[in-house]
Amino acid sequence: MKLKAKLGRFAGVLLLALMTQSALAGSADPTQELAALDQQTQALKKSVLELNRDLFVLEEELLYPSNTQVAVFVSLDVGEYFALDSVELSVDGKNVSNYLYTERELEALHRGGVHQLFIGNLKVGEHELVAVFTGQGPHARDYRRGASLKIDKNIGSKYVELRISDSAQAMQPEFVVREWE
Amino acid sequence: MTRNAIQHCCSLVASLAILAVTIGPVRADGLDGFVVQDPHYGEVLFHFYQQDQFTALTHLVTARSQNRVQRHQDDAELLQGGLLLSWGQHDEAGKIFERLLDATDDTSVRNRTWFYLAKVRYQRGHLEAAERAFESITAPLPPELEAERYNLQARLYMDNGRYAEAVALLNNWHGDETWTAYANYNTGVALVRMGQLEMGATLLDRVGTMRASTEEMRSLRDQANVALGFSYLQAQLDGDARSVLLRVRLNGPFSNKALLGAGWADSAGKNYQAALGPWLELSDRDLLDSAVQESLLAVPYAFAQLGAEPQAAEHYTRALDIFGTELARLDNALADADTGRLLNSLLETEPGSMGGWYWQLDSLPDDERTRYLYFAIADHRFHEGLKSYRDLAALDTHLTQWRDKLGAYRDMLATRELAYAERLPVLQDKVAQFDLPAMLAQQELNTRRTEQARATRDIVALAPNVEQQQWRRLLAMENAPAWDTEAASGLQEKQRVLKGVLLWNMDREFRVRLWRQDKANEALAEDLKLAAEQFAAIELATDSLPGTVLSFETRIDALEAFIGELQARLGVSMEQYALFLNGIATDELVAQRERLLTYRAQARFALASVYDRMAAQNR
Numbered sequence: 001m002k003l004k005a006k007l008g009r010f011a012g013v014l015l016l017a018l019m020t021q022s023a024l025a026g027s028a029d030p031t032q033e034l035a036a037l038d039q040q041t042q043a044l045k046k047s048v049l050e051l052n053r054d055l056f057v058l059e060e061e062l063l064y065p066s067n068t069q070v071a072v073f074v075s076l077d078v079g080e081y082f083a084l085d086s087v088e089l090s091v092d093g094k095n096v097s098n099y100l101y102t103e104r105e106l107e108a109l110h111r112g113g114v115h116q117l118f119i120g121n122l123k124v125g126e127h128e129l130v131a132v133f134t135g136q137g138p139h140a141r142d143y144r145r146g147a148s149l150k151i152d153k154n155i156g157s158k159y160v161e162l163r164i165s166d167s168a169q170a171m172q173p174e175f176v177v178r179e180w181e
Numbered sequence: 182m183t184r185n186a187i188q189h190c191c192s193l194v195a196s197l198a199i200l201a202v203t204i205g206p207v208r209a210d211g212l213d214g215f216v217v218q219d220p221h222y223g224e225v226l227f228h229f230y231q232q233d234q235f236t237a238l239t240h241l242v243t244a245r246s247q248n249r250v251q252r253h254q255d256d257a258e259l260l261q262g263g264l265l266l267s268w269g270q271h272d273e274a275g276k277i278f279e280r281l282l283d284a285t286d287d288t289s290v291r292n293r294t295w296f297y298l299a300k301v302r303y304q305r306g307h308l309e310a311a312e313r314a315f316e317s318i319t320a321p322l323p324p325e326l327e328a329e330r331y332n333l334q335a336r337l338y339m340d341n342g343r344y345a346e347a348v349a350l351l352n353n354w355h356g357d358e359t360w361t362a363y364a365n366y367n368t369g370v371a372l373v374r375m376g377q378l379e380m381g382a383t384l385l386d387r388v389g390t391m392r393a394s395t396e397e398m399r400s401l402r403d404q405a406n407v408a409l410g411f412s413y414l415q416a417q418l419d420g421d422a423r424s425v426l427l428r429v430r431l432n433g434p435f436s437n438k439a440l441l442g443a444g445w446a447d448s449a450g451k452n453y454q455a456a457l458g459p460w461l462e463l464s465d466r467d468l469l470d471s472a473v474q475e476s477l478l479a480v481p482y483a484f485a486q487l488g489a490e491p492q493a494a495e496h497y498t499r500a501l502d503i504f505g506t507e508l509a510r511l512d513n514a515l516a517d518a519d520t521g522r523l524l525n526s527l528l529e530t531e532p533g534s535m536g537g538w539y540w541q542l543d544s545l546p547d548d549e550r551t552r553y554l555y556f557a558i559a560d561h562r563f564h565e566g567l568k569s570y571r572d573l574a575a576l577d578t579h580l581t582q583w584r585d586k587l588g589a590y591r592d593m594l595a596t597r598e599l600a601y602a603e604r605l606p607v608l609q610d611k612v613a614q615f616d617l618p619a620m621l622a623q624q625e626l627n628t629r630r631t632e633q634a635r636a637t638r639d640i641v642a643l644a645p646n647v648e649q650q651q652w653r654r655l656l657a658m659e660n661a662p663a664w665d666t667e668a669a670s671g672l673q674e675k676q677r678v679l680k681g682v683l684l685w686n687m688d689r690e691f692r693v694r695l696w697r698q699d700k701a702n703e704a705l706a707e708d709l710k711l712a713a714e715q716f717a718a719i720e721l722a723t724d725s726l727p728g729t730v731l732s733f734e735t736r737i738d739a740l741e742a743f744i745g746e747l748q749a750r751l752g753v754s755m756e757q758y759a760l761f762l763n764g765i766a767t768d769e770l771v772a773q774r775e776r777l778l779t780y781r782a783q784a785r786f787a788l789a790s791v792y793d794r795m796a797a798q799n800r
Binding site for chain 1: 572
């Protein structure tokens with residue numbers, strides 16, 4: 001066995017292999033076949049996305065027509081004085097949602113995401129929404145607070161925001177229920 | 182490449198890909214003071230931040246089609262482009278980015294868009310256009326995007342063979358620890374390729390001796406040491422090679438290559454005894470790795486060089502047995518590949534999951550045949566194909582779920598129709614019994630009377646019935662025939678007093694009664710207005726419901742047909758992918774077989790030589 005020759009060849013091949021891995025994501029080198037399949041896949045995904053959109057629109061129009069639709073969203077602003085665990089929502093005295101948040105969901109809320117807690121139908125007229133927030137307040141104490149809002153449901157969708165924010169002055173969390181303009 | 186090595190590379194690519202996209206809507210971070218103005222945009226971000234990319238994308242597309250993210254137009258479009266790009270929709274993503282560049286003056290949006298566009302173009306192999314896009318970025322991007330930008334641009338230079346520019350670019354950039362380590366590694370590799378071993382070695386050595394707190398960084402450190410070690414071997418700097426290769430962890434994904442290299446370094450210095458240490462350790466490892474296969478020949482070679490012919494013969498014989506067994510297994514795997522069975526178990530892993538935006542294959546079914554697919558998975562084309570196949574399978578499952586839902590909605594509409602047919606006659610009866618025009622006329626009359634009483638201060642008109650009756654009786658007394666007689670004089674006095682009391686009471690209560698009457702009139706008017714609206718709504722529903730139901734049914738029919746058509750197309754595409762993947766797997770198996778055949782031939786030849794030498798010594 002010609003050791004040096006073999007060693008040189010092997011080291012070269014191995015080095016090349018290591019370099020082509022080159023730490024950052026494998027470079028795109030698709031074959032013609034993969035490229036053709038990829039084009040086909042892109043067209044299919046585009047069609048599925050459009051179909052999905054139409055299906056969502058149909059579903060919403062069917063289940064929650066805009067005349068009666070009410071959606072309630074939860075948002076967080078900072079949240080230094082309150083660590084949210086769950087939200088309980090009642091409409092006109094009837095419980096419509098109990099939601100327990102996961103760590104992942106809380107992280108998403110902290111980053112600016114908004115959770116759609118409830119979507120349903122309400123008749124035209126006045127309704128009362130009551131939200132009860134459970135979690136840990138200042139000094140890691142168990143905390144439970146409610147907030148309510150009377151809404152006047154007209155023709156057209158109604159969006160309501162349950163907002164948890166910090167009151168720096170009071171060093172306490174604030175819970176606001178408001179109609180989303 | 183070992184199982185761990187594959188996992189490492191996969192997780193690395195995945196983490197980078199995720200990093201690349203999470204930065205998209207960085208302004209939508211509460212900590213940055215960004216305020217979500219449209220709840221539906223916030224809802225999209227809620228899914229996006231949880232890495233639920235498909236839901237985020239579908240909700241975003243739907244919300245945009247319903248004009249629900251109007252106050253985040255540019256960000257929403259950029260986010261959609263980024264999501265499409267990550268989902269392999271390069272063409273659509275590219276169109277969005279180009280449109281966005283034409284439409285917006287926001288520098289921040291434009292720079293991020295140029296970055297994404299550069300990425301699309303790079304991934305599509307349009308390197309010149311990608312470079313132009315990179316050069317159009319006029320200000321630093323958010324930190325994580327900036328890191329990816331520099332690394333992508335450096336890769337672009339390296340792909341073009343412009344190593345010096347790649348080195349210059351990366352030398353001028355200082356990112357966080359992780360990105361800097363990758364940058365140093367890439368620059369070091371680029372320098373070695375350019376023949377600048379000394380400069381490259383400095384950078385690779387920096388990575389190879391860094392403190393690493395995560396598995397990803399420890400693996401990168403090993404990778405740098407292996408790259409540097411083999412660069413030294415190639416340059417015949419065997420001593421340096423050995424010391425660098427010995428830094429590599431024994432249980433890491435690069436340990437096999439390091440052990441092989443360390444052995445070669447000793448062997449090159451004719452220290453065969455020392456070479457046997459790493460090679461013997463290596464020869465007992467998983468035979469899937471070509472380094473292990475190579476060690477099966479290297480061990481007896483070292484024994485032979487040490488003059489230990491019996492041990493050399495023993496190890497060559499062992500190698501022949503192992504190669505033979507392995508070849509038989511490969512033949513079985515090839516037979517399975519011919520029938521498509523080899524891929525089936527792989528393609529069925531986690532079927533239907535839509536969360537695999539950055540999906541990587543972490544484990545293979547642990548059986549004798551599919552283990553050979555590790556090599557195929559290391560092939561970029563195979564991995565991309567497998568990912569697309571999974572995407573299509575997940576879309577197929579997703580469409581089946583929609584099809585089931587549509588069936589339920591169809592039932593719901595049928596129930597609505599039935600309820601409509603049952604309730605309509607009852608409702609129509611009730612409506613017929615309710616004489617709304619007469620009630621409206623009565624309400625109008627009441628209002629008129631109240632106004633008249635107000636104008637004339639008619640206190641009797643607003644008095645309760647009892648008082649009105651009493652008033653009328655008292656007045657009627659005055660018309661009685663005996664009223665003016667002497668006998669009635671006492672009665673007259675009483676009547677006068679009672680009239681006075683009644684008048685006093687009615688006058689005193691007049692304002693309150695007038696206020697109450699106004700309120701009652703208003704309430705009645707409101708109730709009658711509501712009733713009129715409800716009647717109109719009933720009339721409208723009576724007329725329009727059959728049409729609405731029909732419209733929904735028509736839409737459901739069309740969507741169901743479209744789902745059927747798409748599922749058929751998905752089926753065809755999935756079959757094509759399966760064929761494509763099977764082809765790559767088969768090619769890889771054949772290559773492995775040929776390599777093993779070569780090793781076996783070398784082992785046979787070497788064994789014969791050893792026997793000859795032993796025979797010559799015995800003569």
